[in-house]
Amino acid sequence: ETGVTQTPRHLVMGMTNKKSLKCEQHLGHNAMYWYKQSAKKPLELMFVYNFKEQTENNSVPSRFSPECPNSSHLFLHLHTLQPEDSALYLCASSAVAGGLGLADTGELFFGEGSRLTVL
Amino acid sequence: LAKTTQPISMDSYEGQEVNITCSHNNIATNDYITWYQQFPSQGPRFIIQGYKTKVTNEVASLFIPADRKSSTLSLPRVSLSDTAVYYCLVGVYNFNKFYFGSGTKLNVKP
Numbered sequence: 033e034t035g036v037t038q039t040p041r042h043l044v045m046g047m048t049n050k051k052s053l054k055c056e057q058h059l060g061h062n063a064m065y066w067y068k069q070s071a072k073k074p075l076e077l078m079f080v081y082n083f084k085e086q087t088e089n090n091s092v093p094s095r096f097s098p099e100c101p102n103s104s105h106l107f108l109h110l111h112t113l114q115p116e117d118s119a120l121y122l123c124a125s126s127a128v129a130g131g132l133g134l135a136d137t138g139e140l141f142f143g144e145g146s147r148l149t150v151l
Numbered sequence: 152l153a154k155t156t157q158p159i160s161m162d163s164y165e166g167q168e169v170n171i172t173c174s175h176n177n178i179a180t181n182d183y184i185t186w187y188q189q190f191p192s193q194g195p196r197f198i199i200q201g202y203k204t205k206v207t208n209e210v211a212s213l214f215i216p217a218d219r220k221s222s223t224l225s226l227p228r229v230s231l232s233d234t235a236v237y238y239c240l241v242g243v244y245n246f247n248k249f250y251f252g253s254g255t256k257l258n259v260k261p
Contacts, residue, residue, distance in 0.1 A: 034194070034196075065249070074238075074252055075195070139197045140187070140195070142193075142194025142196070144194060
């Protein structure tokens, strides 16, 4: 148990479907991340949110739409995906420095991931 | 961002000490070095972090030479359950941009 929960764990969707992945962290962190891990590839950083503000979009196609309503929740909205988008999507969180009483160790806490299959 | 280079794979036997070296020639002054472990279909898990010299915890040791252009993760007496992919990350954590490289796939044999 890492303190980061992702749902659903498995998702199968067609190319015309709209679905969402959810991530919730109970660690009091203020930074949250989406990573994509395709088969036999390294983890790819997709999005970074600091204090609910998006600070990184690593050239991700617009068919992936992130949302961070508060520091504890992160969503990834999916629409008109392609089969090559099938992958393990991992959410992570970390503490952020800046005089807020949190030690910025750079330690990422990952969820178990959402395995996405696009048909 | 400092680029990291690690061996793609390594084999070992149970009970042996395993050393995985990561090269990061353009590491910046403020960069820390962090190692993660990942099992199949799971998120990576933090192992150890250091800035210079040597760091040891209950799981591993991290050796960083004075020039900091490389680092070595040392796993004492590995077991079959240590079979995983190990990632070396270098970054400035205030900017919260953590990029993973290809990692090293460690295969521990009986």
